[in-house]
Amino acid sequence: MRPDEKSDPIAHALAHATFIISGESVSPQFWSAYFGVQPNREITRGQPFRLPSGKSSPLPGKLGLWAVESRSAVHSNSLGPHVKYLVDRLGLPRANLREVAAAQGAKVALWCYWMNESGDRVPDVPDDIRAMMEAMGGTVEIDEYR
Numbered sequence: 585m586r587p588d589e590k591s592d593p594i595a596h597a598l599a600h601a602t603f604i605i606s607g608e609s610v611s612p613q614f615w616s617a618y619f620g621v622q623p624n625r626e627i628t629r630g631q632p633f634r635l636p637s638g639k640s641s642p643l644p645g646k647l648g649l650w651a652v653e654s655r656s657a658v659h660s661n662s663l664g665p666h667v668k669y670l671v672d673r674l675g676l677p678r679a680n681l682r683e684v685a686a687a688q689g690a691k692v693a694l695w696c697y698w699m700n701e702s703g704d705r706v707p708d709v710p711d712d713i714r715a716m717m718e719a720m721g722g723t724v725e726i727d728e729y730r
Contacts, residue, residue, distance in 0.1 A: 597655065597659070597660075597661065597697075597699075598661035598698070598699040598700075598705070599660065599661050599662055599663045599666060599696070599697060599698055599699070599707075600653065600654050600655040600658070600666050600696075600697045601653075601654045601663060601666035601667050601669075601670055601694060601695065601696045601697070602624075602651050602652065602653045602654070602655075602670075602694075602695045602696075602697075603651065603652045603670045603674060603692075603693075603694055603695075604649065604650070604651045604691075604692070604693045604694075604695055605649070605650045605651075605685065605690050605691070605692055606647050606648065606649045606650075606690065606691050606693070607647060607648055607688060607689045607690040607691055608629055608647055608648065608689060609629075609648065609688045609689050609690070610629070610647065610648025610649060610650060610688055610690050611628070611648060611688070612626035612627070612628055612648065612649070612650045614688075615650035616650070618684065619652075619674050619675070620675075621652060621673060621674060623650045623651050623652050624651055624652055624653040624656075625649065625650075625651040625653070626649060626650050626651070627645035627647065627648060627649040628645060628648055629644075629645050629646065629647055629648045630644050630645065631644055631645055632644055632645075633645050648690075652670060652673060652674060654666035654667075654669045654670055655697075657669055662708050663696050663698070663707055663708050663709050664708055664709075664710060666696075667694065667696075667709060667710070667713050670694070671713070671716075676716060676720070677716045677719060677720055678720065681720040681721065681722075682719075682720050682721035685720075685721055685722075686721065691722075691723075692717070692720060692721055692722035692723070693717075693722055693723050693724075693725055694709075694713070694717050694722060694723070694724045694725070695725050695727060696709060696724065696725065696726045696727065697727055697729075698726055698727065698728045698729070699728075699729050700728050700729065700730050701729075701730055703730060707726045707728070709724055709726070
């Protein structure tokens, strides 16, 4: 490695996960209080928000969004450690999450980034996590890149 090159394990991660609550009536402040966790990303409908680049959005948010990510906290190319981090950090499962989310018209999702350039990697979201998300009214979404 040359002295001017940076070593960034996050930039080349082959997997990470994000727990997302989204919807027209989603209040990021409510969900921060509910979980006792500050999100990595948040959008309040009708308000400007910070883009992932750090810049301010040119238009106001169309939906509310509250999201906690594993990317900067977990360094693994498998989804299991990323998902476990989110489960532990958010105190999942939560018995009333389905009802609370439904009352706000919110969608609950576990979004999983999966890089599969070689075509031979299989996403490893454990069955118990899939069942937990379903019981809480959420979905598991695999966003696979080749």
